[in-house]
Amino acid sequence: MTARILIIEDEALVAMELRFVLEDLGHKVVGVASTSKSAQNLARENEVDLALVDIHLSDGPTGISLGRELGQEMGVTVLFMTANPGMVRDGVAGAIGVLSKPTDEQAVQTAVDYALRRRTGQPVQYAPPGLQLFA
Incomplete structure (x- = not known):
């Protein structure tokens, strides 16, 4: 399953590594954002299936409210x-x-696969190691 993924990460090397991993898995990275505002703009301009969101971005600890939005x-x-x-x-x-x-x-591969399966309503038996699920 190919997904459109937005990376929201202010550390350039981490973002670049994530992009390589996701593209190797066959996904389309619609963009990389390092601030809340740039992430909002990319999300509005593109169809996004999944966002990988860091909490601390270049504009401060804005990832939580951004993820909620x-x-x-x-x-x-x-x-x-x-x-x-x-x-x-x-x-x-x-x-x-x-x-x-x-x-x-x-860990990234299994977490992304899990999230996309849940998004599309496919059965998921358990969360992969390293992924803490919210209630």
Whole structure:
């Protein structure tokens, strides 16, 4: 299943690595955003199936409210990727869960696959290792 994915990450090397992993899996990366505003613009200009959202962006800790907006108002499936998973321990409306950074290619692949299966209503038996699901 090919998906349109938005990467919201302010560390250029992390974003570039994510892009390579996702494109190797056959997905289309519609853009990379390092601020909340640029992410909102990319989400409005493109059809986005999944957003991988860091909490701390170039404009501050804006990822949580951005993830809520993308998930609840724009119908995007949201997965947080952060080194600070405790910041979203209670969950964020409209988001599936959080993947702790640093992570590896396998963890990204299984988390993205899980999120996309849930988005399309396919059966999922359990969350992959490293992905904390929200209630």
